Amino acid sequence: MRKVLLLLAILALSRYASAQRTTHAYQHWYTYFGTVKINSKWSVPFDIQGRIRDGISNKGQLLMRAGLQYSISRQHHVLLGYAYVPTYSGVSDTWLPEQRIFEQYIYKAPKIDMTHRFRLEQRWVAQPAVPEVHHAIGDWKYGNRLRYFNRTQLAIRQQHKPTRYYVALQDEIFLNLWGNDISNLFFDQNRFLAAFGYQFSPRIKADIGYMNQFIQTTSGARSMNHILHFSVFHTLN
Numbered sequence: 448m449r450k451v452l453l454l455l456a457i458l459a460l461s462r463y464a465s466a467q468r469t470t471h472a473y474q475h476w477y478t479y480f481g482t483v484k485i486n487s488k489w490s491v492p493f494d495i496q497g498r499i500r501d502g503i504s505n506k507g508q509l510l511m512r513a514g515l516q517y518s519i520s521r522q523h524h525v526l527l528g529y530a531y532v533p534t535y536s537g538v539s540d541t542w543l544p545e546q547r548i549f550e551q552y553i554y555k556a557p558k559i560d561m562t563h564r565f566r567l568e569q570r571w572v573a574q575p576a577v578p579e580v581h582h583a584i585g586d587w588k589y590g591n592r593l594r595y596f597n598r599t600q601l602a603i604r605q606q607h608k609p610t611r612y613y614v615a616l617q618d619e620i621f622l623n624l625w626g627n628d629i630s631n632l633f634f635d636q637n638r639f640l641a642a643f644g645y646q647f648s649p650r651i652k653a654d655i656g657y658m659n660q661f662i663q664t665t666s667g668a669r670s671m672n673h674i675l676h677f678s679v680f681h682t683l684n
Contacts, residue, residue, distance in 0.1 A: 469661070469669040474507065475499045476658065478678045490516045492526065506535035506542075514549070524553040539575035543584065546571045564596035572629055590629035593622045600644075615642040615654055629665075636662040640676055650682040 476498045483491040493513035500507040514528020530547040551566040569591060576585030598617035602609035621635035642656025658674035 469671045472670060472672050473501060474672050474674045476674050476676045478676070480678065480680045482682045484682065484684050488518050490518070492516055492528075505537075508532065508534045512547075514551075522555050522557055524555075526551045526553070536575060541575065541584065543573045543575065545573065560600040560602075562596070562598045564594075564598075566594040566596070568592045568594065570629060588628040590627035591624040592627075592635060593624055595620050611646045613644045613646065613652075613654070615640070615644055615656070617642075631665055632663055634663055636660060642676065642678070644678075650684075651680065653677070653679045 476496060478494060478496040480494045481492070483493075485491065491513060494510070495512075496508075496510040498508040498510070499505070510530060510532045512528060512530035512532075514526040516524055516526040518524050528549050528551070530545075530549065532545040532547065533542040534545065535541075536543050547568050547570050549566055549568040551564060553565075554563045555561070556563075569589075571587045571589055573587055574585045596617065596619040598615060600613050600615045603612040603614065604610065617638075617640045619638045621637070623630045623633055623635050638658055638660045640656055640658040642654040644652055644654025646652040655675070655677045658672075658676040660672040660674060662670045662672070664670075
């Protein structure tokens with residue numbers, strides 16, 4: 448476990464190494480993760496996320512995502528899903544939609560609360576038709592992207608007994624793959640999160656923390672978002 452936490456810390460610190468050539472911004476992300484269980488094998492995980500730029504003053508991004516998941520065992524899960532992601536463009540003054548189909552595999556460690564997730568995405572991103580024309584959407588660009596996600600949740604103990612409070616550490620790296628018209632760069636972005644949470648019941652928990660998002664665009668521009676991240680996790684039967 449120490450090696451994994453050290454790796455996550457190194458990934459986060461490596462983003463700061465290029466901070467002098469990076470544009471910094473501040474955002475708020477509000478997320479809801481739900482899971483509807485159909486039976487012991489099948490379930491429907493979904494999430495809704497509102498990502499707000501510059502505090503609460505500017506528009507940002509809305510993400511709506513869901514999938515059908517099959518649990519091979521308690522440790523192994525596979526899923527096929529779809530996401531709709533409109534992003535506000537200040538240049539064209541319009542919301543540019545993105546459509547995604549994705550496949551993923553999740554492995555949950557048996558002796559520690561750690562999740563590994565591998566996700567392959569097929570993305571269609573709308574482009575503005577003409578920069579001078581407001582509310583105009585032009586053609587679509589297609590791209591394949593691979594994501595690896597790791598989340599470790601550590602219970603806070605009192606007198607050697609776990610409490611309802613916990614600390615969560617997670618990191619996710621995004622890599623552009625073949626046939627990608629969205630970006631010609633292999634490395635897309637990295638997200639590191641450190642959060643403090645509370646388990647209200649076996650079915651619901653919430654945490655709040657700091658996320659560092661480092662993004663690299665096709666033009667070579669780099670940006671680092673400092674994000675106040677709030678999440679709710681809810682299991683529905």
